[in-house]
Amino acid sequence: MSDSAAYKVETTSRLAQWRIENLASCTYRKSNPFKIGKWNWHLSVEKNRMLFVKLYPEISNLTRDNPPIASFIIRVICSAGGRKSLAHPEVTDKQLKSNDDFVWAIEVPLTGKFIVDVEFLDLKTASPSGGRPNSIWAEGYAEKLSNAAALSTLGRMLTEGILTDVVINACDGTISAHRAVLAARSPVFRGMFSHDLKEKELSAIDISDMSIKVCQAFLTYIYGNIRNADFLAHRLELLHAADKYDISDLKDACHQSLVEDIDTTNVLERLQFAYLYQLQELKASCLMYLVKFGKIYDIHEDLNRFLQQADGELIYDIFHEVLNAWKGF
Known part of the structure; x- marks a missing residue:
């Protein structure tokens, strides 16, 4: 085995294996970094009267700011005298910041080739609000794709005029939209369409204090695809609209932007x-x-x-x- 191969850890999405051919010629070895989840990791072994196995994340800004909280199963598999496997009790929700946070002392003497095998069951980060830690895998690829696709679809519904059912009359033009989307985002719009008002009867909303450009920016925010340049250009008018139509998140966004x-x-x-x-x-x-x-x-x-x-x-x-x-x- 080449020197570089001796320090390489093979990985899948949640499994890491480090094959050690011979530890007799030295008493300490540290693996090359390997990536599992958001972090780079290291394994190390130290041979004294016992064998010490350590698992820890590589020191970085990410580790300092968001140290992993790991659940894993770690084993040492030895081929000498027939295949023999030693397993550490399952580790659950262990926060790992340094190379001393997880140390496994093995009293059984090991000789010849062996494998250090780590199966990551879960990786979490602390909640910013101080609640329960959040699993990085629970975030889910499907959930991310679903959210992105939903926003993209909402944006297309507006820009392509797909099955629109209400017209908004600005002071210098008109634009078509969807009453269900407007009602879901604003209690004021919901009230218009839930009672026998002219907006419900005519399927039209008159917003005479808003230009068509501002109205377009307002709607693209509601539909989730506003461009930052448009937001910055119209944020004072958008603040007025957010207050008028009771859209608190838009009001907060304008507020914070104006402070900056x-x-x-x-x-x-x-x-x-x-x-x-x-x-x-x-x-x-x-x-x-x-x-x-x-x-x-x-x-x-x-x-x-x-x-x-x-x-x-x-x-x-x-x-x-x-x-x-x-x-x-």
């Missing part, structure tokens, strides 16, 4: 929208940008015009923030 790129050209407009739609994080970020970071002095004239038209409560919040900042000096 505040600058002197848009901070006052963002502050007005934050007040109008009760977006507390956006409001706090705008006030911090203006006051704590001193940008209020860079837009003095714009601020004067803004204060002449702003709501009294918003003006109070701005001056309250300024006063608190002065107290800190």
